[in-house]
Amino acid sequence: MSKKDNxxxxxxxxxxxxxxxxxxxxxxxxxxxxxxxxxxxTLLSQNQPNGFDCPGCAWPDRAHTATFEFCENGVKxxxxxxxxxxxxxxxxxxxxVAQLMEQSDYELEQHGRLTDPLVYDCASDKYLPIAWDDxxxxxxxxxxxxxxxxxxxFYTSGRASNEAAFLYQLFVRMYGTNxxxxxxNMCHEATSRGLPHTVGIGKGTVxxxxxxxxxxxxxxxxxxxxxxxxxxxxxxECARRGAAIVSINPLKERGLQRFQDPQSPGEMxxxxxxxxxxxxxxxxxxxxxALIKALAKRVVELDDEALGIGRPRVVDTDFIAAHTIGxxxxxxxxxxxxxxxxxEESGVEREQIERLVHTYINSERVIACWGMGLTQHKNSVATxxxxxNLMMMRGHIGRPGAGLCPVRGHSNVQGDRTVGIEEQPTxxxxxxxxxxxxxxxxxxxxxxxxxxxxxxxAGRLKVFIGLGGNFASATPDTELTWQGLRQCELTVxxxxxxxxxxxxxxxxxxxxxxxxxxxxxxxxxxxxxxxxEDSMSMVHISYGINPPASPKLLSEIAIVARxxxxxxxxxxxxxxxxxxxxxxxxxxxxxxxxxxxxxxERVSRPGGFHLRVASREREWVTPSGKAQFLVNAVDRDTPxxxxxxxxxxxxxxxxxxxxxxxxxxxxYGLDDRYRGxxxxxxxxxxxxxDMEMLGFKAGDHVDVSSVWDDGVERRAKRFLxxxxxxxxxxxxxxxxxxxxxxxLASVAVGAGTPTSKxxxxxxxxxxxxxxx
Numbered sequence: 001m002s003k004k005d006n007x008x009x010x011x012x013x014x015x016x017x018x019x020x021x022x023x024x025x026x027x028x029x030x031x032x033x034x035x036x037x038x039x040x041x042t043l044l045s046q047n048q049p050n051g052f053d054c055p056g057c058a059w060p061d062r063a064h065t066a067t068f069e070f071c072e073n074g075v076k077x078x079x080x081x082x083x084x085x086x087x088x089x090x091x092x093x094x095x096x097v098a099q100l101m102e103q104s105d106y107e108l109e110q111h112g113r114l115t116d117p118l119v120y121d122c123a124s125d126k127y128l129p130i131a132w133d134d135x136x137x138x139x140x141x142x143x144x145x146x147x148x149x150x151x152x153x154f155y156t157s158g159r160a161s162n163e164a165a166f167l168y169q170l171f172v173r174m175y176g177t178n179x180x181x182x183x184x185n186m187c188h189e190a191t192s193r194g195l196p197h198t199v200g201i202g203k204g205t206v207x208x209x210x211x212x213x214x215x216x217x218x219x220x221x222x223x224x225x226x227x228x229x230x231x232x233x234x235x236x237e238c239a240r241r242g243a244a245i246v247s248i249n250p251l252k253e254r255g256l257q258r259f260q261d262p263q264s265p266g267e268m269x270x271x272x273x274x275x276x277x278x279x280x281x282x283x284x285x286x287x288x289x290a291l292i293k294a295l296a297k298r299v300v301e302l303d304d305e306a307l308g309i310g311r312p313r314v315v316d317t318d319f320i321a322a323h324t325i326g327x328x329x330x331x332x333x334x335x336x337x338x339x340x341x342x343x344e345e346s347g348v349e350r351e352q353i354e355r356l357v358h359t360y361i362n363s364e365r366v367i368a369c370w371g372m373g374l375t376q377h378k379n380s381v382a383t384x385x386x387x388x389n390l391m392m393m394r395g396h397i398g399r400p401g402a403g404l405c406p407v408r409g410h411s412n413v414q415g416d417r418t419v420g421i422e423e424q425p426t427x428x429x430x431x432x433x434x435x436x437x438x439x440x441x442x443x444x445x446x447x448x449x450x451x452x453x454x455x456x457x458a459g460r461l462k463v464f465i466g467l468g469g470n471f472a473s474a475t476p477d478t479e480l481t482w483q484g485l486r487q488c489e490l491t492v493x494x495x496x497x498x499x500x501x502x503x504x505x506x507x508x509x510x511x512x513x514x515x516x517x518x519x520x521x522x523x524x525x526x527x528x529x530x531x532x533e534d535s536m537s538m539v540h541i542s543y544g545i546n547p548p549a550s551p552k553l554l555s556e557i558a559i560v561a562r563x564x565x566x567x568x569x570x571x572x573x574x575x576x577x578x579x580x581x582x583x584x585x586x587x588x589x590x591x592x593x594x595x596x597x598x599x600x601e602r603v604s605r606p607g608g609f610h611l612r613v614a615s616r617e618r619e620w621v622t623p624s625g626k627a628q629f630l631v632n633a634v635d636r637d638t639p640x641x642x643x644x645x646x647x648x649x650x651x652x653x654x655x656x657x658x659x660x661x662x663x664x665x666x667x668y669g670l671d672d673r674y675r676g677x678x679x680x681x682x683x684x685x686x687x688x689x690d691m692e693m694l695g696f697k698a699g700d701h702v703d704v705s706s707v708w709d710d711g712v713e714r715r716a717k718r719f720l721x722x723x724x725x726x727x728x729x730x731x732x733x734x735x736x737x738x739x740x741x742x743x744l745a746s747v748a749v750g751a752g753t754p755t756s757k758x759x760x761x762x763x764x765x766x767x768x769x770x771x772x
Contacts, residue, residue, distance in 0.1 A: 008670065008679030010698075010722055016273035017225035017674060018232060019260030022072040029076050029668060032110075033083035057663075058158070058408040059228040060208055060534040071229040076661075076668045080497065081516035082546055085112025087498050092118060092127040101503045105473065105736065106667040108498050114513035115550035120505055127502075127511060132554065132562070135510050140566035142463050142490040142508070149176030149442070153452045153461050156182040156421045157468030158410025159517070161530035162539070163585040164556040165412070167578060168467055169420035170588075171564035173430075174439055174572065178446030179461075180423045183469060183664075184413055185449040189751040190375040191406040192417065194384035198392070198628055200621035203414065203613050205403035206367055207536050208234065213401025215363035216244040219277075220288060220387070221373015221757075225255020225674065226660045228407055232259050236274045244359050247277040249373055250285055250655065251685070251732060252725050254674035281356060284347030284727045285653040286758045288374055289383040290634055291346035291353070296390045297334040298357045304335075314361050319395030323618055326629035330389060333631045341634055347727050365401030366391065372409070373655075376757040378639065381750040382632035389629050397627065398618035408535045409664065415533030418611070419589055423448050429592070436591045439572060448752045449475060450744060456484030464506065465492040465563075467556060468514075472501040473665040476742035476754040477714070494559055496549075499665070500736075515555045519544040528555070528582045531603055533611060539596075540608030557582060639746060643707040643760035649693060649729070651707065652686075654759040656735035656742075665736050672734075677722065684763070685724035685732040694763060698723040701766040704733070706741035706759050714741050718766055731761065 015021050057073070091111060097120070100108070117135045118127035130138075143152060154172045156165060169180065184192060192202035199205070211217070211234045224231040236259050239245055247256040260273040267273060283291045303314035320327045343350060360366060368391055374383050388397075388404065396402040408414050420429065423446040430441040447455055449471075455461035457480060464471075464485065471493075475481045481504075485491055488506030495502065496516045502509075515521055521528045521544055529541040554562075561579035570576065578584045583600050590599040595611050602609040614620070620627045644651045659681065661669035670679045677683055684702060691697060698721055705715045716738055726732060735756065746755045 011676055013673050013676045016258035016260040017255035018262055021673060022262055026072055026075045029079050033079040034085055035079050035082050057228045058411050058413060058535040059230045060536045060538050061230060073229050073663055077663060078518055081518045083112050087111040087114050089116050089129045096125040097503050098125055105500060106670060109667055111498050113497060113549035114495060114511060116552050117513060118511040120509035135512060136562045136566040139492060139563055143567050146462060150179060151461055152177060152463040153179040153181055153447055155466040155469060155471055156416055158183045158413030158416060159468050160416055160556060161412060161532060162415045162419050163530050163582050164560055165416040165421050166419040166589050167557060167560045167585055171560060173433060173441045174568055176442055178423055178425060178442050180421050180446055181449040181452040182416060182421050183410060184417055185752060186474060186754060187372050187409050188375055188406055189753045190380035190384050190748050193751045194381040195388060198385050198388040198630060199397060199615040201613060201615050203537055204405045204535060205397055205613055205616040206405045210367060210401050210403060211238055214243055214365045214367045216359055216366045218246050218248060218368045220248045220370040222369060222371030222407055223253045225253065226658060233261060235276050236261055239274055239276050245277045246279045246356065248281045250282050250727055250730050252280050281348060281352055282727050285655050285730045286377050286640060287346040289379050289386055290342045291348050292386045292390055294342040294346060294353050295357055296393060297337055298353060299361060299393050300331050300334045315393050316395030324392055324627045324629060325624050330629035330631055345634055365399060366396045367403055367405050369405040369407055371407050373757060376753055376755055378748060378755050379635045380748040380753060385630045386632060392627055398616055412532035414535060418533055432592045437572060450747055450752050453481050453484045453744060456487055462489045464488050467494050470499040470501050470665040472504040473736040476739055477744035478740040480744050494556060512559055513553050514559060515548055515553050517542055517544060519546045519548045521555050523580045530582060537611040537613050538608055539603060539611055541603045639708060640758055640760050647762060650762060652729055652731050652761050654731045654733060654761045655757040656738050657732050659734050680720060681734050682719045682737055683722045684719045685722050685726055687726050687728050688723050689728055691721060696721055696765060702763040703766055704741060704761050704763060706761050708743040708746060710743060716740050
């Protein structure tokens with residue numbers, strides 16, 4: 001039976017991922033966004049050679065030339081841009097910012113596309129129209145008045161193109177700072193910081209072709225049916241040809257159980273589906289490091305046994321000898337590690353570890369994929385490095401059909417980092433900028449996301465400019481973040497739709513509406529294309545096909561160029577010239593980055609081109625010139641351990657996650673059908689035995705408080721308890737609703753990523769009258 005909660009309810013969802021359910025929800029989304037018949041053709045141009053790149057996830061597509069690939073969340077992202085609904089100045093004339101703040105994130109999204117540049121008027125508490133020239137003059141005046149360029153921070157969303165991101169970083173570095181907080185800081189930063197120390201570069205080593213050859217695919221901390229639906233097509237084909245797919249995740253996600261391909265006539269007509277995963281492993285939250293180390297320890301033990309009786313070695317001794325250093329120290333550490341500790345910390349039984357190791361050592365080609373389930377923990381850098389160690393033990397890097405596969409979130413989050421959105425730039429990159437553009441770039445490291453918020457609160461950061469994104473909702477410790485933004489002298493947001501960040505503003509504030517990727521970008525009468533780099537280092541060009549939502553919209557590139565021209569003038573760089581011809585920006589990128597040689601010519605080819613990844617070719621860009629095994633200990637002094645020592649079994653570990661009707665902080669709807677949640681967002685997924693231990697039952701309402709060393713009470717109110725298949729001691733809930741529970745200072749060691757997948761929490765029963 002379903003459990004009703006106002007208009008929402010909890011009910012089992014028996015169907016596979018994808019299939020008819022996906023088609024139904026796509027139709028509902030198109031209806032909800034009022035996408036007219038004239039724009040339905042937009043969907044067929046998604047990820048096509050002469051069309052636009054999906055504004056959603058960073059999963060690659062087959063050579064960018066294949067027939068249309070159906071993707072439910074991709075359609076939702078396109079529908080959100082192609083909507084006929086408009087957030088015109090009349091909306092802002094009728095509602096104060098305080099009134100808009102009372103609306104939910106979903107309600108804000110439903111106002112539709114922004115049409116006019118807006119400036120905040122404190123007297124009326126409303127946003128009013130402003131001329132573009134006046135908006136850029138306001139930005140320039142604030143930036144020029146700062147005592148130090150480091151008093152400004154420049155945020156970047158993963159939706160920004162290579163061209164916009166490169167021009168943005170050039171402007172900001174010529175202005176004088178490396179303050180580049182960006183969405184990477186909150187998701188895959190552990191990958192970007194961890195892998196260079198092992199294989200020399202913070203990118204994956206596989207392409208889609210490798211999935212056709214792999215014997216085994218390990219999927220850590222990822223929910224592809226919701227977050228990267230096009231990945232499901234690859235996994236389906238792998239499963240159908242007999243590859244072993246192992247899901248390693250606290251939640252047994254529906255998409256990794258059964259998938260019905262909407263593009264398969266047979267499955268759709270027969271209402272059949274494909275079983276995806278052959279094994280499910282459910283470590284406790286924060287237990288991945290111990291699990292991976294346990295796998296590595298068992299590989300060494302089996303190798304020692306084989307060596308002792310003269311059988312073939314389990315480890316790839318040729319690869320280790322020719323391409324790595326540090327293996328003997330690593331193996332010595334594994335031999336000395338306690339099985340008791342590894343089993344206790346991972347939460348996985350020894351028998352299941354044995355089964356997983358058996359699969360691993362009997363596979364010639366293994367791909368390890370991972371998402372934010374690995375990267376948003378205190379020990380996430382060590383976890384990524386341990387996974388790299390495991391893959392190197394059997395030579396699964398730089399081999400066809402094998403390798404490392406971090407699956408990034410937003411469509412160009414990897415590309416933005418490649419072209420210079422980096423608060424810790426290398427000296428070589430800065431030298432090249434100096435050589436090409438004739439200025440001395442700032443050399444000291446800048447602020448990332450967390451340090452930007454800390455600087456705002458301390459009064460050291462006074463201007464915040466966001467190139468896309470929803471900073472106020474995406475970031476941790478919501479109350480502190482909002483306090484910091486409101487202390488700024490100026491906040492500026494470049495956006496397509498209204499979101500929470502526009503309402504949590506500085507003393508002065510601007511909303512600058514921009515073209516979406518689905519829209520035609522005409523400069524001097526010529527259609528311009530922009531490029532992105534997907535998770536597998538493929539670079540391709542994208543052209544919009546829809547008329548702009550408003551004649552007053554500017555492209556992101558034009559907005560950046562006009563900010564730069566107003567602030568710095570055009571003596572050193574012809575900003576407006578580049579805004580009129582994006583090929584000139586690609587020429588600049590080519591001059592700074594050798595791997596972008598013949599950029600304009602290569603990107604014009606169908607499918608674009610692959611950026612070289614040295615580790616894929618077994619070239620190791622490390623100080624030793626070899627891949628490096630790294631020793632890391634199991635951390636038994638985390639915030640979770642310390643909180644549990646005080647609160648015992650009442651202390652639970654929470655992970656934040658997306659619902660199926662959202663992408664990052666964009667809320668498309670209120671359902672999470674694969675998990676059986678309909679019309680609700682304030683839910684907590686919990687193991688039945690934990691509910692019984694706490695004296696609760698499914699359908700109860702609870703407040704959630706987090707427990708950190710700083711002693712500050714952080715509380716999120718009134719969540720519905722939902723019984724779910726999740727390990728004992730662990731709970732899950734959606735963000736951004738639970739972001740207030742994440743302490744700003746709780747970040748990944750060596751990466752600075754908020755620890756949103758390991759939040760120590762207590763649950764407090766709410767009585768019918770709303771009292772705790």
